[in-house]
Amino acid sequence: DAGITQSPRHKVTETGTPVTLRCHQTENHRYMYWYRQDPGHGLRLIHYSYGVKDTDKGEVSDGYSVSRSKTEDFLLTLESATSSQTSVYFCAISDDRGAYEQYFGPGTRLTVT
Amino acid sequence: GESVGLHLPTLSVQEGDNSIINCAYSNSASDYFIWYKQESGKGPQFIIDIRSNMDKRQGQRVTVLLNKTVKHLSLQIAATQPGDSAVYFCAESSVGDYKLSFGAGTTVTVRA
Numbered sequence: 707d708a709g710i711t712q713s714p715r716h717k718v719t720e721t722g723t724p725v726t727l728r729c730h731q732t733e734n735h736r737y738m739y740w741y742r743q744d745p746g747h748g749l750r751l752i753h754y755s756y757g758v759k760d761t762d763k764g765e766v767s768d769g770y771s772v773s774r775s776k777t778e779d780f781l782l783t784l785e786s787a788t789s790s791q792t793s794v795y796f797c798a799i800s801d802d803r804g805a806y807e808q809y810f811g812p813g814t815r816l817t818v819t
Numbered sequence: 820g821e822s823v824g825l826h827l828p829t830l831s832v833q834e835g836d837n838s839i840i841n842c843a844y845s846n847s848a849s850d851y852f853i854w855y856k857q858e859s860g861k862g863p864q865f866i867i868d869i870r871s872n873m874d875k876r877q878g879q880r881v882t883v884l885l886n887k888t889v890k891h892l893s894l895q896i897a898a899t900q901p902g903d904s905a906v907y908f909c910a911e912s913s914v915g916d917y918k919l920s921f922g923a924g925t926t927v928t929v930r931a
Binding site: 710737739748796798800806807808809 | 851862868922924
């Protein structure tokens with residue numbers, strides 16, 4: 707997890723509230739990713755970024771938005787949290803060599819009640 | 820849609836034995852196949868990758884085999900140790916595509 711931090715590490719929130727998760731990297735890597743991990747589903751890509759202000763949707767992007775105003779920070783926002791968004795969220799980074807060697811953060815456990 | 824998946828959700832292995840973790844994929848256009856290890860409470864960690872023009876690649880105590888004919892990928896761990904207990908994911912990607920598609924994972928438990 708060196709070089710990648712996520713905050714908060716744990717959060718409990720109520721349905722309907724907005725939530726923002728932060729990913730911070732010190733590796734100066736170009737690509738950043740947000741995944742969610744749920745039992746039986748492995749890791750599913752929510753959004754990713756290929757540069758400052760350049761983002762794109764992944765396979766499960768509904769209900770989520772992202773922003774990247776600096777190379778080192780990638781924010782994930784749940785606009786109006788729902789119970790189905792209870793999950794563990796991982797941030798990952800990769801450099802220009804490709805997506806295959808991604809480095810993951812420690813994860814954020816989010817519970818929506 | 821096309822996806823990467825694993826044959827078995829769990830694998831129990833005696834310490835010192837060799838482990839074989841299998842993965843079937845369906846996207847014949849993928850260029851890279853990758854194995855990740857996830858220990859409890861941590862993020863996934865890159866183990867080894869193999870390009871589609873190879874059929875075998877070895878690392879430290881691990882070997883990845885790729886059979887493109889049957890679209891099958893496997894990870895072999897030699898002399899399995901307690902520290903190998905984790906969830907193992909296969910993933911696939913293509914050149915120019917900066918995304919990964921992950922399978923559901925196999926939980927490996929090492930018995931003492």
